[in-house]
Each structure stands twice: as C-alpha cells, then as structure tokens.
Amino acid sequence: MKPNDLYTTAHLFVAAVRVLDYRDGAPPALEAVCGLLDFSDEKGSYLLNRFREQGIVDTVKSGFNDRIVIADHLAIEDLPRDVEESRLELELKKFKKGKDTMKEKVASIKAQQDQKKQDLFAEIEKKLKQKMEKK
Incomplete structure (x- = not known):
C-alpha cells in the first residue's frame, strides 16, 4: 500500500534521507532518495520543495549537486494526516458541478420555451376562434 497523505510521505522521505546518510556516510542527493522510495524525479522535487518550505529538510550545495x-x-x-485530494480530482469535481449547473440551465430554458410555445398556440387558437365566430 502506497501512502497518499503528506504526513506519512514526509516520514518516509526523512527516513530515506537518514538511511542513505548512514549507509553512504554523506547527505544524499535527491536522485538517491527518489531511487530508494521509487518516486519519480518530479514527485521527489515537489516533495523536497514542499518539505523545505515547512522547514523539515534543507539542502546543502555541494560540488556536483545539492544534498x-x-x-x-x-x-x-x-x-x-488525512489524504489530500489531487488537483485533478478537485478540477474534475468542479467541472462536473459546472456541467450539472449547465444542464439545469438548459432544462430551465427548454421549459420556458415549451411554455412560450403553448402560450403562443393558445393565443393563435383564440384568435382563430374569434375569426370563426365573426364569419
């Protein structure tokens, strides 16, 4: 089971940094942490930036790459500690809500058009009856 919440991911990230630091005897690079946790480089970079903003981890400049x-x-x-919804899921919910709102608007306009059509036919029928009575 892969965790999706930021809390558990932060614990894994920090644990990976500690294990690699112990194993290699030097602070690890982002690529090593991503390799150990089987994260993509993009996800690892995102998490590193997020954890750096929170003050959980920091980076040290070295000759070749950051540690x-x-x-x-x-x-x-x-x-x-709860699972946060991805931006895609949030956007999908917003899209579905907008689509439902649009369906309601279309149904409302259609109902108005049907009512106008019925009123128009009733008016035409009334005028025809009046003309027929005059003749």
Whole structure:
C-alpha cells in the first residue's frame, strides 16, 4: 500500500534521507532518495520543495549537486494526516458541478420555451376562434 497523505510521505522521505546518510556516510542527493522510495524525479522535487518550505529538510550545495539534510523532523507533526485530494480530482469535481449547473440551465430554458410555445398556440387558437365566430 502506497501512502497518499503528506504526513506519512514526509516520514518516509526523512527516513530515506537518514538511511542513505548512514549507509553512504554523506547527505544524499535527491536522485538517491527518489531511487530508494521509487518516486519519480518530479514527485521527489515537489516533495523536497514542499518539505523545505515547512522547514523539515534543507539542502546543502555541494560540488556536483545539492544534498539533502534534515532540518527539523518535529515539523512533520504539523502536517495534515488525512489524504489530500489531487488537483485533478478537485478540477474534475468542479467541472462536473459546472456541467450539472449547465444542464439545469438548459432544462430551465427548454421549459420556458415549451411554455412560450403553448402560450403562443393558445393565443393563435383564440384568435382563430374569434375569426370563426365573426364569419
């Protein structure tokens, strides 16, 4: 089971940094952490930036690439523990809500048009009856 909540992912990320630091004897690069956790480079970069903003990890510039160090592991406890919905899911919900609203508008306009048509036919029928009575 792969965790989706930020809290659990932060714990995994920090644990991977610690394991790689212990194993290699130096702070790991982002590529090593992503390789250990089987994350894509994009996801790893996103998480690194997010955790850096929260003050959980920090990066140290080295000769070839940036190395990741743990800044404040207790800041993980401030993260939400529930599964957050992805932006795609949020956009899909918004789209469906907009589509439902549009369907309601179309149904309302159609009902108005039907009512206008019935009123028009009733008026024409009334005028025809009046003409027939005059003759």
